Amino acid sequence: MPFSLLPKLIFHKLTDLTPEFLRQRGIDLLMLDFDNTMLPYTSRIPSQELLSWLDRMRQSGVRLCVVSNSKKDKAARFCREHEIVCITHSKKPTGRGIRQCLEHFHAEPRQTALVGDQIFTDVLGANCAGSTSILVKPIHLHNIWLKLRHGAEQPFIYLARKRRIT
Template sequence: MLAKFLPTWMVQATYDISPTKLKELGIKVVLTDLDNTLIAWNNPYGTQELRTWMAALKAAGIALVVVSNNSQTRVDRAVSKLELPFVSRALKPLTRGIKKAMHDYQVTKDEVVMVGDQLLTDIWAANNSGIASILVKPILPSDAWNTRINRFFEKFVMTALVKKYPKLTYRKDININERNTK
Protein backbone atom coordinates (compact mmCIF):
# COMPACT_ATOMS: atom_id res chain seq x y z
CA MET A 1 0.00 0.00 0.00
CA LEU A 2 2.74 2.47 0.93
CA ALA A 3 4.48 1.97 -2.42
CA LYS A 4 1.57 3.77 -4.12
CA PHE A 5 2.93 7.01 -2.71
CA LEU A 6 6.64 6.45 -3.45
CA PRO A 7 7.99 9.04 -5.92
CA THR A 8 10.60 8.00 -8.48
CA TRP A 9 12.69 11.04 -7.52
CA MET A 10 12.49 13.88 -5.02
CA VAL A 11 13.82 17.31 -6.06
CA GLN A 12 13.96 20.55 -4.07
CA ALA A 13 12.07 22.63 -6.67
CA THR A 14 10.41 22.15 -10.03
CA TYR A 15 12.81 24.60 -11.66
CA ASP A 16 15.79 22.51 -10.48
CA ILE A 17 14.77 19.60 -12.72
CA SER A 18 17.29 19.47 -15.54
CA PRO A 19 15.81 19.30 -19.06
CA THR A 20 19.11 17.76 -20.19
CA LYS A 21 18.71 14.87 -17.75
CA LEU A 22 15.06 14.44 -18.73
CA LYS A 23 16.13 14.26 -22.38
CA GLU A 24 18.74 11.61 -21.48
CA LEU A 25 15.93 9.56 -19.93
CA GLY A 26 13.91 9.81 -23.15
CA ILE A 27 11.28 12.10 -21.64
CA LYS A 28 9.24 13.92 -24.28
CA VAL A 29 6.50 15.37 -22.07
CA VAL A 30 6.59 16.75 -18.53
CA LEU A 31 3.20 16.73 -16.85
CA THR A 32 3.03 19.10 -13.94
CA ASP A 33 0.61 20.00 -11.24
CA LEU A 34 -0.31 23.68 -11.15
CA ASP A 35 -0.67 25.16 -7.66
CA ASN A 36 2.47 25.22 -5.53
CA THR A 37 4.31 23.08 -8.10
CA LEU A 38 4.53 25.21 -11.24
CA ILE A 39 3.29 28.49 -9.79
CA ALA A 40 2.50 29.71 -6.29
CA TRP A 41 -1.18 29.01 -5.68
CA ASN A 42 -1.80 32.71 -5.11
CA ASN A 43 0.32 34.03 -8.03
CA PRO A 44 -0.94 33.10 -11.50
CA TYR A 45 1.79 35.10 -13.23
CA GLY A 46 4.68 32.78 -12.41
CA THR A 47 8.26 33.95 -12.06
CA GLN A 48 11.21 34.63 -14.29
CA GLU A 49 12.72 31.40 -12.98
CA LEU A 50 9.67 29.53 -14.34
CA ARG A 51 9.98 31.20 -17.73
CA THR A 52 13.68 30.30 -17.90
CA TRP A 53 12.91 26.65 -17.05
CA MET A 54 10.10 26.56 -19.62
CA ALA A 55 12.47 27.91 -22.28
CA ALA A 56 15.07 25.27 -21.39
CA LEU A 57 12.44 22.52 -21.70
CA LYS A 58 11.37 23.87 -25.07
CA ALA A 59 14.99 24.04 -26.26
CA ALA A 60 15.39 20.38 -25.25
CA GLY A 61 12.30 19.46 -27.26
CA ILE A 62 10.25 18.59 -24.18
CA ALA A 63 6.60 19.62 -23.96
CA LEU A 64 5.19 20.96 -20.70
CA VAL A 65 1.55 20.20 -19.89
CA VAL A 66 -0.35 21.18 -16.76
CA VAL A 67 -2.48 18.38 -15.29
CA SER A 68 -4.66 19.86 -12.56
CA ASN A 69 -7.66 18.91 -10.50
CA ASN A 70 -8.86 22.52 -10.74
CA SER A 71 -11.71 23.66 -12.98
CA GLN A 72 -11.08 24.65 -16.58
CA THR A 73 -11.78 28.29 -15.73
CA ARG A 74 -9.23 28.32 -12.89
CA VAL A 75 -6.49 26.56 -14.87
CA ASP A 76 -7.07 28.59 -18.01
CA ARG A 77 -6.86 31.82 -16.02
CA ALA A 78 -3.62 30.64 -14.38
CA VAL A 79 -1.79 29.39 -17.47
CA SER A 80 -3.09 31.67 -20.23
CA LYS A 81 -0.27 34.16 -19.67
CA LEU A 82 2.21 31.27 -19.79
CA GLU A 83 0.60 29.87 -22.96
CA LEU A 84 0.65 26.32 -21.62
CA PRO A 85 -1.63 23.46 -22.63
CA PHE A 86 -3.54 21.82 -19.81
CA VAL A 87 -5.89 19.11 -18.65
CA SER A 88 -8.34 20.35 -16.04
CA ARG A 89 -10.52 18.27 -13.72
CA ALA A 90 -7.84 15.57 -13.91
CA LEU A 91 -9.31 13.71 -10.92
CA LYS A 92 -5.90 12.84 -9.46
CA PRO A 93 -5.12 10.34 -7.95
CA LEU A 94 -7.20 8.67 -10.66
CA THR A 95 -5.49 8.30 -14.04
CA ARG A 96 -7.94 10.25 -16.23
CA GLY A 97 -5.91 13.44 -16.63
CA ILE A 98 -2.58 11.71 -17.14
CA LYS A 99 -4.03 9.30 -19.70
CA LYS A 100 -5.66 12.18 -21.58
CA ALA A 101 -2.38 14.11 -21.77
CA MET A 102 -0.48 10.99 -22.87
CA HIS A 103 -3.08 10.32 -25.55
CA ASP A 104 -3.04 13.94 -26.76
CA TYR A 105 0.76 13.91 -27.06
CA GLN A 106 0.98 10.29 -28.27
CA VAL A 107 3.67 9.28 -25.78
CA THR A 108 4.38 6.02 -24.01
CA LYS A 109 4.72 5.58 -20.26
CA ASP A 110 8.51 5.75 -20.60
CA GLU A 111 8.37 9.12 -22.38
CA VAL A 112 6.47 11.07 -19.72
CA VAL A 113 7.03 12.14 -16.12
CA MET A 114 4.65 13.69 -13.58
CA VAL A 115 5.93 16.52 -11.38
CA GLY A 116 3.94 17.47 -8.31
CA ASP A 117 4.08 18.65 -4.72
CA GLN A 118 1.53 16.23 -3.24
CA LEU A 119 1.91 12.54 -2.50
CA LEU A 120 -1.83 11.90 -2.23
CA THR A 121 -2.72 13.32 -5.63
CA ASP A 122 0.23 13.81 -8.00
CA ILE A 123 2.52 10.94 -7.02
CA TRP A 124 -0.30 8.50 -6.44
CA ALA A 125 -1.78 9.37 -9.87
CA ALA A 126 1.61 8.84 -11.53
CA ASN A 127 2.03 5.46 -9.84
CA ASN A 128 -1.54 4.49 -10.77
CA SER A 129 -0.67 5.38 -14.37
CA GLY A 130 2.61 3.48 -14.35
CA ILE A 131 4.76 6.53 -15.10
CA ALA A 132 7.76 8.09 -13.39
CA SER A 133 7.19 10.86 -10.87
CA ILE A 134 9.09 13.71 -9.27
CA LEU A 135 7.98 15.01 -5.88
CA VAL A 136 8.97 18.63 -5.31
CA LYS A 137 8.65 20.83 -2.26
CA PRO A 138 5.72 23.25 -2.42
CA ILE A 139 6.66 26.72 -3.69
CA LEU A 140 4.94 28.33 -0.70
CA PRO A 141 4.60 27.02 2.85
CA SER A 142 0.89 27.89 2.74
CA ASP A 143 -1.83 26.24 0.68
CA ALA A 144 -5.31 26.88 -0.51
CA TRP A 145 -7.86 25.67 2.04
CA ASN A 146 -8.72 22.46 0.15
CA THR A 147 -5.08 21.32 0.02
CA ARG A 148 -4.51 21.71 3.76
CA ILE A 149 -6.50 18.52 4.40
CA ASN A 150 -4.19 16.53 2.11
CA ARG A 151 -1.12 18.02 3.78
CA PHE A 152 -2.33 16.81 7.18
CA PHE A 153 -2.51 13.19 5.96
CA GLU A 154 0.66 13.51 3.86
CA LYS A 155 2.73 14.07 7.00
CA PHE A 156 1.84 10.57 8.18
CA VAL A 157 2.44 9.02 4.76
CA MET A 158 5.83 10.73 4.38
CA THR A 159 6.90 9.63 7.84
CA ALA A 160 6.02 6.03 6.96
CA LEU A 161 7.79 6.29 3.58
CA VAL A 162 11.01 7.59 5.13
CA LYS A 163 10.88 4.84 7.73
CA LYS A 164 10.48 2.15 5.06
CA TYR A 165 12.79 3.83 2.50
CA PRO A 166 15.46 5.60 4.59
CA LYS A 167 17.31 6.96 1.52
CA LEU A 168 14.37 9.18 0.57
CA THR A 169 15.54 12.77 0.48
CA TYR A 170 15.07 15.89 -1.59
CA ARG A 171 17.97 16.48 -3.96
CA LYS A 172 19.07 19.36 -6.16
CA ASP A 173 18.18 17.44 -9.35
CA ILE A 174 17.19 13.98 -10.50
CA ASN A 175 19.86 11.30 -10.60
CA ILE A 176 19.19 9.37 -13.80
CA ASN A 177 21.13 6.38 -12.46
CA GLU A 178 19.21 6.17 -9.18
CA ARG A 179 15.48 5.76 -8.70
CA ASN A 180 13.45 5.15 -5.58
CA THR A 181 12.25 1.58 -5.90
CA LYS A 182 9.38 -0.25 -4.35
Protein backbone atom coordinates in the same frame (compact mmCIF):
# COMPACT_ATOMS: atom_id res chain seq x y z
CA MET B 1 1.11 -0.71 -12.81
CA PRO B 2 1.89 -1.05 -9.10
CA PHE B 3 0.06 0.97 -6.49
CA SER B 4 2.84 2.94 -4.80
CA LEU B 5 2.98 6.10 -2.74
CA LEU B 6 6.74 6.40 -3.10
CA PRO B 7 8.05 8.96 -5.58
CA LYS B 8 10.59 7.67 -8.07
CA LEU B 9 12.55 10.93 -7.89
CA ILE B 10 12.62 13.84 -5.47
CA PHE B 11 13.68 17.38 -6.34
CA HIS B 12 13.69 20.46 -4.17
CA LYS B 13 11.78 22.51 -6.72
CA LEU B 14 10.42 22.28 -10.25
CA THR B 15 13.08 24.53 -11.75
CA ASP B 16 15.85 22.18 -10.54
CA LEU B 17 14.71 19.70 -13.22
CA THR B 18 16.71 20.04 -16.43
CA PRO B 19 15.91 18.92 -19.97
CA GLU B 20 19.20 17.00 -20.01
CA PHE B 21 18.22 15.02 -16.91
CA LEU B 22 14.86 14.08 -18.46
CA ARG B 23 16.33 13.21 -21.85
CA GLN B 24 18.91 10.91 -20.25
CA ARG B 25 15.98 8.91 -18.90
CA GLY B 26 14.15 8.86 -22.23
CA ILE B 27 11.51 11.32 -21.03
CA ASP B 28 10.27 13.82 -23.59
CA LEU B 29 6.84 14.66 -22.18
CA LEU B 30 6.62 16.28 -18.77
CA MET B 31 3.25 16.51 -17.05
CA LEU B 32 3.07 19.34 -14.56
CA ASP B 33 0.93 19.76 -11.51
CA PHE B 34 0.03 23.43 -11.21
CA ASP B 35 -0.87 24.56 -7.67
CA ASN B 36 2.10 24.70 -5.34
CA THR B 37 4.31 23.11 -8.00
CA MET B 38 4.40 25.97 -10.55
CA LEU B 39 2.67 28.76 -8.61
CA PRO B 40 1.60 29.07 -4.98
CA TYR B 41 -2.14 28.98 -4.30
CA THR B 42 -1.89 32.58 -3.15
CA SER B 43 -0.51 34.20 -6.33
CA ARG B 44 -1.22 34.43 -10.03
CA ILE B 45 2.14 35.97 -10.85
CA PRO B 46 4.84 33.53 -12.03
CA SER B 47 8.43 33.96 -10.91
CA GLN B 48 11.02 34.95 -13.47
CA GLU B 49 12.75 31.69 -12.59
CA LEU B 50 9.67 29.72 -13.68
CA LEU B 51 9.32 31.66 -16.94
CA SER B 52 12.99 31.09 -17.82
CA TRP B 53 12.65 27.41 -16.96
CA LEU B 54 9.58 27.06 -19.23
CA ASP B 55 11.53 28.68 -22.09
CA ARG B 56 14.49 26.37 -21.55
CA MET B 57 12.28 23.27 -21.50
CA ARG B 58 10.49 24.33 -24.66
CA GLN B 59 13.72 25.15 -26.50
CA SER B 60 15.03 21.70 -25.62
CA GLY B 61 12.02 20.03 -27.23
CA VAL B 62 10.64 18.54 -24.00
CA ARG B 63 6.87 18.73 -24.36
CA LEU B 64 4.93 20.18 -21.44
CA CYS B 65 1.36 19.58 -20.30
CA VAL B 66 -0.26 20.92 -17.15
CA VAL B 67 -2.43 18.23 -15.53
CA SER B 68 -4.27 19.88 -12.67
CA ASN B 69 -7.05 18.81 -10.36
CA SER B 70 -8.09 22.43 -10.01
CA LYS B 71 -11.59 23.50 -10.92
CA LYS B 72 -10.66 27.20 -10.93
CA ASP B 73 -9.63 29.09 -14.05
CA LYS B 74 -6.19 30.07 -12.74
CA ALA B 75 -4.25 27.19 -14.31
CA ALA B 76 -6.15 27.38 -17.61
CA ARG B 77 -5.57 31.13 -17.86
CA PHE B 78 -1.87 30.79 -17.10
CA CYS B 79 -1.55 28.07 -19.74
CA ARG B 80 -3.38 30.15 -22.35
CA GLU B 81 -1.04 33.07 -21.70
CA HIS B 82 2.04 30.87 -21.89
CA GLU B 83 0.87 28.49 -24.63
CA ILE B 84 0.99 25.30 -22.59
CA VAL B 85 -1.47 22.46 -23.11
CA CYS B 86 -3.67 22.32 -20.03
CA ILE B 87 -5.94 19.64 -18.60
CA THR B 88 -7.97 20.73 -15.57
CA HIS B 89 -10.41 18.68 -13.48
CA SER B 90 -7.92 15.88 -14.02
CA LYS B 91 -9.00 13.86 -10.97
CA LYS B 92 -5.51 12.64 -9.99
CA PRO B 93 -4.78 10.05 -8.72
CA THR B 94 -7.27 8.39 -11.08
CA GLY B 95 -5.85 8.16 -14.55
CA ARG B 96 -8.38 10.37 -16.32
CA GLY B 97 -6.34 13.54 -16.86
CA ILE B 98 -3.12 11.60 -17.33
CA ARG B 99 -4.76 9.42 -19.99
CA GLN B 100 -6.11 12.52 -21.74
CA CYS B 101 -2.60 13.96 -21.82
CA LEU B 102 -1.04 10.75 -23.19
CA GLU B 103 -3.71 10.57 -25.89
CA HIS B 104 -3.25 14.23 -26.82
CA PHE B 105 0.51 13.78 -27.32
CA HIS B 106 0.31 10.17 -28.62
CA ALA B 107 2.79 9.27 -25.88
CA GLU B 108 3.57 6.06 -24.00
CA PRO B 109 3.77 6.28 -20.18
CA ARG B 110 7.45 5.24 -20.17
CA GLN B 111 8.46 8.36 -22.09
CA THR B 112 6.70 10.63 -19.58
CA ALA B 113 7.16 11.98 -16.08
CA LEU B 114 4.68 13.72 -13.83
CA VAL B 115 6.03 16.31 -11.42
CA GLY B 116 3.97 17.53 -8.49
CA ASP B 117 4.01 18.46 -4.83
CA GLN B 118 1.55 15.89 -3.47
CA ILE B 119 2.04 12.20 -2.71
CA PHE B 120 -1.64 11.18 -2.65
CA THR B 121 -2.54 12.73 -5.98
CA ASP B 122 0.52 13.42 -8.16
CA VAL B 123 2.86 10.61 -7.10
CA LEU B 124 0.16 7.96 -6.79
CA GLY B 125 -1.42 9.00 -10.09
CA ALA B 126 1.91 8.89 -11.92
CA ASN B 127 2.91 5.53 -10.45
CA CYS B 128 -0.41 3.89 -11.27
CA ALA B 129 -0.22 5.21 -14.84
CA GLY B 130 3.31 3.90 -15.38
CA SER B 131 4.77 7.40 -15.61
CA THR B 132 7.90 8.47 -13.70
CA SER B 133 6.77 10.20 -10.52
CA ILE B 134 8.76 13.25 -9.45
CA LEU B 135 8.01 14.90 -6.12
CA VAL B 136 8.93 18.52 -5.41
CA LYS B 137 8.55 20.53 -2.23
CA PRO B 138 5.30 22.54 -2.11
CA ILE B 139 6.03 26.22 -2.83
CA HIS B 140 4.02 27.56 0.11
CA LEU B 141 1.92 25.78 2.73
CA HIS B 142 -0.32 28.72 3.47
CA ASN B 143 -2.94 27.05 5.66
CA ILE B 144 -3.22 24.42 8.37
CA TRP B 145 -4.82 21.83 6.07
CA LEU B 146 -1.92 21.93 3.65
CA LYS B 147 0.51 21.67 6.56
CA LEU B 148 -1.35 18.67 8.01
CA ARG B 149 -1.45 16.92 4.66
CA HIS B 150 2.24 17.58 4.14
CA GLY B 151 2.87 16.09 7.58
CA ALA B 152 0.98 12.94 6.59
CA GLU B 153 3.20 12.64 3.50
CA GLN B 154 6.46 12.64 5.46
CA PRO B 155 6.70 8.85 6.07
CA PHE B 156 6.52 8.22 2.32
CA ILE B 157 9.12 10.89 1.59
CA TYR B 158 11.37 9.36 4.23
CA LEU B 159 10.96 5.87 2.74
CA ALA B 160 11.58 7.11 -0.78
CA ARG B 161 14.78 8.88 0.27
CA LYS B 162 15.92 5.80 2.21
CA ARG B 163 15.28 3.57 -0.80
CA ARG B 164 17.46 5.81 -2.96
CA ILE B 165 20.35 5.65 -0.50
CA THR B 166 20.30 1.88 0.15
